Amino acid sequence: MLKELRIAGFGGQGVILAAHIIGRAASIHEGGYATMTQNYGPEARGGAASAALVVSDQPVLYPYAVSPDILVALSQEAYSRFVGEVKEGGMLLVEEDLVPLDQKAQHLKVYGIPATRIAEELGKKMVLNVVMVGFFCAITRVLSREAVVAAVTDAVPERFRQLNLSAFDRGFQYGVDLLAKGAVTEENSVAVPQESEV
Amino acid sequence: MHADQRCVLTGTHFINGDAACCEGALAAGARFAAGYPITPSTEIVERFAARAPKVGGLFIQMEDELASSIAIQGMVWAGQKSFTVTSGPGYSLMMEHIGLAAISETPCVFVDVQRGGPSTGLPTLPAQGDMMQARFGSHGDYVTIALCPNSPQECFDLAVKSFNLAEQYRVPVMFMMDECVGHMTEKVVIPKADDIALFPRRHASKPPGEFTLFEPGPDLVPEMAHAGEGYKVYVTGLTHDKRGYPVLNADAQRELITRLFEKIRRASDELTMVEAEGLEDADVVVVSYGITSRVAQRAIQMARDKGLKVGKLRLICVWPFPEKLIRELASKVKALVMPELNMGQVVLELERCAGGQCQVISVPHPGGTVHKPAEILEAIERGAR
Numbered sequence: 001m002l003k004e005l006r007i008a009g010f011g012g013q014g015v016i017l018a019a020h021i022i023g024r025a026a027s028i029h030e031g032g033y034a035t036m037t038q039n040y041g042p043e044a045r046g047g048a049a050s051a052a053l054v055v056s057d058q059p060v061l062y063p064y065a066v067s068p069d070i071l072v073a074l075s076q077e078a079y080s081r082f083v084g085e086v087k088e089g090g091m092l093l094v095e096e097d098l099v100p101l102d103q104k105a106q107h108l109k110v111y112g113i114p115a116t117r118i119a120e121e122l123g124k125k126m127v128l129n130v131v132m133v134g135f136f137c138a139i140t141r142v143l144s145r146e147a148v149v150a151a152v153t154d155a156v157p158e159r160f161r162q163l164n165l166s167a168f169d170r171g172f173q174y175g176v177d178l179l180a181k182g183a184v185t186e187e188n189s190v191a192v193p194q195e196s197e198v
Numbered sequence: 199m200h201a202d203q204r205c206v207l208t209g210t211h212f213i214n215g216d217a218a219c220c221e222g223a224l225a226a227g228a229r230f231a232a233g234y235p236i237t238p239s240t241e242i243v244e245r246f247a248a249r250a251p252k253v254g255g256l257f258i259q260m261e262d263e264l265a266s267s268i269a270i271q272g273m274v275w276a277g278q279k280s281f282t283v284t285s286g287p288g289y290s291l292m293m294e295h296i297g298l299a300a301i302s303e304t305p306c307v308f309v310d311v312q313r314g315g316p317s318t319g320l321p322t323l324p325a326q327g328d329m330m331q332a333r334f335g336s337h338g339d340y341v342t343i344a345l346c347p348n349s350p351q352e353c354f355d356l357a358v359k360s361f362n363l364a365e366q367y368r369v370p371v372m373f374m375m376d377e378c379v380g381h382m383t384e385k386v387v388i389p390k391a392d393d394i395a396l397f398p399r400r401h402a403s404k405p406p407g408e409f410t411l412f413e414p415g416p417d418l419v420p421e422m423a424h425a426g427e428g429y430k431v432y433v434t435g436l437t438h439d440k441r442g443y444p445v446l447n448a449d450a451q452r453e454l455i456t457r458l459f460e461k462i463r464r465a466s467d468e469l470t471m472v473e474a475e476g477l478e479d480a481d482v483v484v485v486s487y488g489i490t491s492r493v494a495q496r497a498i499q500m501a502r503d504k505g506l507k508v509g510k511l512r513l514i515c516v517w518p519f520p521e522k523l524i525r526e527l528a529s530k531v532k533a534l535v536m537p538e539l540n541m542g543q544v545v546l547e548l549e550r551c552a553g554g555q556c557q558v559i560s561v562p563h564p565g566g567t568v569h570k571p572a573e574i575l576e577a578i579e580r581g582a583r
Binding site for chain 2: 020023024027028033034035037038060061063064
């Protein structure tokens with residue numbers, strides 16, 4: 001098993017922490033391997049933020065994500081910039097209030113969640129990244145829920161722990177409900193929800 | 199001697215190579231760093247500046263790299279383990295004082311997180327273009343030790359090793375990271391302090407009146423005394439005698455410089471630090487170091503899937519170069535393949551040691567990213583024909 005992921009959005013959405021949680025879950029709590037890289041060039045300034053992960057059950061040799069299996073896009077710019085590199089038939093997870101899709105997503109399995117709205121309901125917009133991590137966990141099933149919960153617990157300061165765990169649960173549940181609605185028929189294949197379909 | 203528990207972040211972490219390097223330096227006992235922050239090495243000193251004061255250490259942001267590379271040497275002679283951290287243009291500026299550390303036998307560590315060059319080049323992207331500079335960058339004749347990590351875990355482990363080797367042989371050690379390992383985040387396991395062995399400062403075993411500052415020991419390495427302890431501590435960049443006093447003639451030069459080379463030559467077996475696999479029946483061996491070794495490993499797997507007999511030799515210590523090992527290997531194989539993120543530097547040494555016994559294939563790359571495994575595979579296939 002080797003999966004390449006990219007998580008991208010704008011500065012302040014916590015995309016690096018989201019990637020960090022997933023990498024930590026994979027390599028520490030799930031007993032596998034994960035390599036996280038970030039873009040540091042001038043293109044990484046001016047509000048855009050992105051991190052890539054290679055997750056595997058074997059040591060990761062090639063460090064970069066070349067054609068991601070999964071793209072998590074939290075902003076329109078992130079979507080536009082990275083949707084083209086996603087593997088044919090790959091997965092696209094989007095913040096559906098912020099990312100209007102176009103025909104470039106047609107060959108992908110698309111899943112949307114209003115992560116920012118859910119985070120606002122929890123009282124802190126800043127936890128939208130962890131809502132997204134919960135959603136990612138439920139939809140992709142790359143990692144076990146226990147491993148990701150443990151990584152969230154490690155990765156956030158104690159006074160925000162409960163808030164972040166709630167954020168994870170809300171995102172996870174949203175994903176579970178979405179899959180239930182989507183009537184899964186084949187393994188690893190899920191119907192695309194109407195509201196974010198192109 | 200073991201690491202000080204207060205400074206060791208024992209546990210399992212998900213951190214980048216720069217952070218791991220900083221933790222390695224702290225675990226190794228470094229209590230002083232001076233630097234002029236530069237991408238992609240900045241995170242090392244940023245973290246050190248935050249961590250060191252809590253364990254009685256200090257970071258000074260100096261006016262430039264010349265000042266940084268001399269400040270650390272002052273602190274070593276005052277009794278502390280010290281290091282500096284830089285990249286590309288900053289490394290060039292440090293060359294003068296790397297020579298001073300070599301001639302004054304000042305144990306210290308220079309971390310170079312290599313980025314694309316020459317000049318300001320590619321600040322945020324990887325290269326391995328400073329490998330010859332690590333060996334020959336300062337003027338005059340000297341030797342250093344250079345280690346190349348290929349993961350954040352090794353940024354920790356080999357940072358500790360770098361400080362240990364610096365103390366053991368009293369040389370400046372070049373810790374040759376690159377942007378890719380520096381900025382990549384992976385699992386890093388930091389052991390318990392009791393499980394981290396440290397090489398202690400070779401402090402004067404005689405009292406001040408009987409001690410000669412540069413009197414070589416049985417392994418040609420002198421003991422050290424610090425300023426302020428009552429010893430005569432005369433340290434100079436000039437050619438000097440055993441007392442450390444300048445003696446400007448050919449005899450003194452011969453005695454000093456020969457010893458500086460000989461102390462490392464005698465340790466060449468111990469400094470042959472490699473990771474080898476499948477060398478016994480290999481037709482082709484891929485010789486690599488640093489981040490490139492991971493991409494090479496992928497290419498080796500691809501070649502083996504095609505039925506080729508390919509071995510792996512990863513150089514953990516690039517300088518001194520493992521001459522004996524390469525000579526023996528070259529007599530048994532069809533080809534040695536060396537991918538590196540430069541236009542062909544360490545491959546020159548590989549060719550020299552192979553001495554025409556087998557084909558040597560360079561897989562150069564100007565940097566900015568890592569090789570594609572297919573580029574290395576193509577060279578392996580060429581060598582196997």
